[in-house]
Amino acid sequence: LASAAAAWNICASRQDELEVARKENTDPSAIAKKVSNFAFAAFPNEIISRLEQLQFTEPKLVTLLNEANQFLDRKWNPDEKHLIEIRASHHPPGHERHVSRLMFVQDTDIEYKEFAMLETRTGMLPIGTKGQASFVGVEPATAKATIGLPGNEPVEITIRELKNFSYAGLVFNAESVSLEFGTVPVTDKTVKIKLDGKTLGDLDSDSVQQLKQIDYLKNGNPLKLKLTSISETGDQAFVLGESPNGNLLKINKINFYDFSGQTFNDQDYRKLTIETSASKTRDAVFLNGEPLGVLHFKKDKDALRQLGLLKTGKLTPADAIIESNFSVICAQIDPNTVEYPQRWTKEFQAFGTQSVNSEQQEMIESSANILHHIKERPTFLFSTESNKKLGVMGLAVDNQKADTVTKWLTAQKVEWQQVPIEDVIRETQKGLTVFNLVSSSIPPKTLDNMTKKFGAVIESTLEYQQFVSSLATRPQFLKPPEQTAQSQKEQSRHSTPPQDIQNVAPRAIKGKPIPMNYPLMMHGEPNPLPVNTCIDAMRGYGRTHTTRAYEPYKQYGFKEGDIALATGGGKEVAFRVGKQYQISQQMIADQEYQQQWANMEKHSAKALSELFSGKPQVWGLHVEPLGDFVDGKIIPFGQAQSQVTSTQEVQNSSVTIDDLRQWYSAVDKLGKPEAYKQGIVEVANSFKTSGQLSPQATEAMSKDKQDLEAVSRLTQIAQKVGMVWGQPAPDGFTFVNGKTYDLSFNAQTKNLALAHKNGDVILSLEAGKVQINKVTSEVLQTFENANTQVDKALAQKKEQDVELQS
Template sequence: MPVPDKTVKIKIDALTLGELDNDSLQQLKQVDYLKNGNPLKLKLTSISEAGDQAFVLGESPNGNLLKINKINFYNFSGQTFNDQDYRKLTIETSASKTRDAVFLNGEPLGVLHFKKDKDALRQLGLLKTGQLTSAPAIIESNFSVICAQIDPKTVEYPTIWTKEFQAFGTQSVNSQQQEMIESSAKILHHIKERPTFLFSTESNKKLGVMGLAVDNQKADTVNKWLTAQKVECQQVPIEDVIRETKKGLAVFHLVSSSIPPKTLENMTKKFGGIIESNLEYQQRVNSLATRPQFLKPPEQAAQSPKEQSRHSTSPQDVQNVTPSSIKGKPIPMNYPLMMHGDTNPIPVNTCIDAMRGYGRTHTTRAYQPYKQYGFKEGDIALATGIDKQVAFRVGKQYQITPDMIADPVYQQQWADMEKHSPKALPELFTGFGQVWGLHLEPLGDYVEGFIVPFPEPQNRASPNQTVQTQSVTIDDLRNWYNAADKLGKSENYKKRIVEVANQFKAGEQLSAEALTVMNQDTFELERISRLTQIAQRIGMVWGKSNENGTQVLGKIYDLAFNIQQRDLTISQKNGEVIFNLQSGQLQTNKLTPQILQTFEDVNTQIDKILAKSQTQQVDLQR
């Protein structure tokens, strides 16, 4: 039967340049311009030149963009485009192709794709060119899907909350309970497990990357597999994918040109086709249920029923909050408390935990909080950490002047509100053009639309006491060692981490001092990783490639990086190197918070540029 061929080719004179990307194809359809022979007037720019992932962007006189794929499959293979003037191109749509198909009750059921299926039917005498051959068959789907939409108004919560031990009368699993668990295990597995899917929206394509969303409980396994496949990848920081994180997803950016064709083929077979529409991607993420957060530290799971009842939250203590009541963007608080040798008076070590009953009522930023996060005084907003969210009421914002930063009296007032050392204020913010303070009132943990009271605060731990507010595993200690190694710490430093890990395996818990240092090293590596990610993104957008890699010559800093060798150098305009990553060995020099903020500002500029590009409508000149 004839089947329309959806391939649309772009021609330069009589020669084929490549195939029009699906998103660009849809844009032309919307303006009824996708017709065979229609002319285009574009400036061509090569974005990726490697293998079967090579593509160019065509810019119209009105600044709209079309993506043209598979450049290396046709007449201009290996050629680089960097047009300064517009050139004339032509659209070529393909005629329908004849395909082998299966009919049911005289209507097309589907097209046969696989050669082995066609060969098997031919051997049975059922597949004959140009003829319909009847045959009895049993048709079965290879999967089943049930889509259930629940009206929230119909969900009723019990007036009396019953705990598991109250329902079954024992802490052990009885036969009735076991039967309920076994009967629901299969569907619970599918409900809890998050799907894996590939996506490549317009902004991803502009940067030459492909997105991969996976269950965040499989992130480490996926990262190892991608590394084994020699795919250049970077896990996106959770503060950049808050919505995906709430859904239980981890997001990776894969450098498209580094994905071997066979690997990409296997991935699409296993995970399905690549999502290329931003709307479809948003719908896919939003369709997933929010993954619940734990309300109590893991050690409470071992408490007796009496203890659980004493510490658990009663229904009267839970405040239901509709999503529309939460204003603005979440504000990141996953940073360690900066003590600078001072004794930490509270038994927690991060900003987010210091908000949870330990008196942190203030945050400091290098920009206006109201403008940056989209909230105002009196609103309820969210602060985010790795595994928790805190709801807070927004207070007044005010500008912190250089005189205030240098004033010891204000430094102490600031430290009392922030729970950092007073020394942290001048170290972090001296020299910034603007510094803003924001008062806030923590309300409780935010879980599944509810504001839940914080756990009861603990007394301060001495340096040799264990800290129970952060659950530590041997994997955390391995990650600490890896972070120290990547940060270029000395062998003696890493040897001390090994000693701490051995003591931990022998049954000893981490001291407050060790936990503080571990968090600081982990946070420092996150800052370095963030800087590296932004630098590579800058290179993809503004960089110029040569035989040594990619270079960006900026007004303040110069960048040079080589993705294949994983090298990155950032230097001042006077040649002074402030960041040097060569073959996995890192050296930093005067890498101040101001420099990190400068790169964050440039990253925001890139977001604005891409957002503007996405909202433009196709308006091509003939």
């Protein structure tokens, strides 16, 4: 056991040791996190033996003065044990005890009542754990002093801020001492950080000590920091500032001063200034000539003045009985009484959020592009003997790109058919979707382009099998594939197979269900859908977005790519979580965005401003409904499928010849070929006769209009970005060089070009007409994020770099 303990000490890092080392500016190699794999491998039995008895027997309890503490005036006997239970916090966002574990104590009436919050860095017990514990104060925050002068009634006063003065940590147990009282200069230890002449926040006490150690804590000293918001809401909001040499400073109370509500994510260093307060006169209490604490309450000062004890510039002694009040209590748990819950509750399930290591998350996000390419399965062509006999050529692609590939094949007029999963089990396990392409339908130029991009056609069966076997097996349920196969009879050469995800395991459902209980708010406008609730609009009728007054990822404990549930009206709908983004008040007031929002939400556009104008924060979340969640499985939307005909009739009844004219105008602006526009003319002539549109025409019209809206919105934002950060040229063009995209436009000629740094042209307009359009929802969302940054910059009336890729 001793050897195991020694190995553990060498292999494992203690968080407090890491923090101390960082504060002392120790060599980075000496504070690197260690890996405990060796200890687990070499001493498994010894480690397990230590787990037979509870190791975390003395958790620290904090927030004792919070109004939620139902034992505020209770004096705890350290020798008396009480029944306790660990529960998840039920307090809302912004509350001091939000997203925390609480200790409940059984009162004399046999009822468990809320006592205190477990300190975030203390030893944690599972939610639902019960046991017995006694309570001992360990960190006195204030003290109560009772003064009795002859001929006067005893006076009780409160001495505050003990930890800031000479006797910090000293515990008084109702003992008699001689105190001194007076109004004297006392140094205010608050250190403020200034940004552009305004107060950013208060420097954390640990960071104050860090600057003191290098003798840099002086009024007016400059700081050069990159600021990053860690907690953004409520009284606990703070930012971290990173210096050029990697040291971190914590700045608290961001929402108390001039930058309340602002989020920081700096890529460049800012110039800040230290502001220390001069000594100020305070009414204080002294012990043996050294400051003990300060007086705060007016009633205490008035009482001392009446006794003649509180005089300016002079210390007056008096005997008193003093007793400590504690800001931290240690719960001493009896290990033999601990009862663990039968079913353990994960923290993110209880709190609706997941704990995220910001450093680790930043590393993941920064490497997202390369990870995508590493994980992406290669695309390749093959033509074995059996393929040749059937006159087809095989195409294998990453199953997350299957939808894109089918659209491209259709656009190239290539006849294709997706191979059923049961016929390509090994390929499916590798994360591939396989298509059979009719060889005679592939234009020579298309085939030439495919071989240039994907490599030569594999013609040997053995080579094909070896290539597939060399690929790694794709893990299941970590991120469900965007497209899966269906039975062969449901496929056609010009249709993308719908998803069949009936076998998604229940464990794949992430986070808490998101409520969808509201009706569709139409504000007197006709509802084109045969349903009138948010949950039903998700069930096959196009609702792909929800709006909240808080951050969805944190509130519900899921992230992009997860499968989650929406609930309402006794129904459960499974959906894939999309991107979340902040909606600014400028966006809410923007009529174009209101219409986009209405198209996604199925509410009236008027509902956006009515519901969310003036809200401190508004978040949008994209969702992809997958099916009804029944008995642990996701099944297709039966109701929506059974009403396809009636839905089409409702949609067609709302279509007018003006809609078709707008469609023609949209595709003309999108630069569609003449043959495509002539097709719309034929559809319009048919519509005049029958009054009906085919489902294909309805879908194409909707898509083209959405494409034009996306292009228009991106163009609007691009010009706005250019106006703020662009560099004008003599030829009338404005240029913006971003970190990911380059932009140029001429507002008079209506020419615009948007290109990726890799040279790929995303959008090209000439005389207002689209020449190239590769705008995706991700690109548009990137520019929506940029638009938000522009609005913030305009509001602050200062320039800052804009990040064009989230």
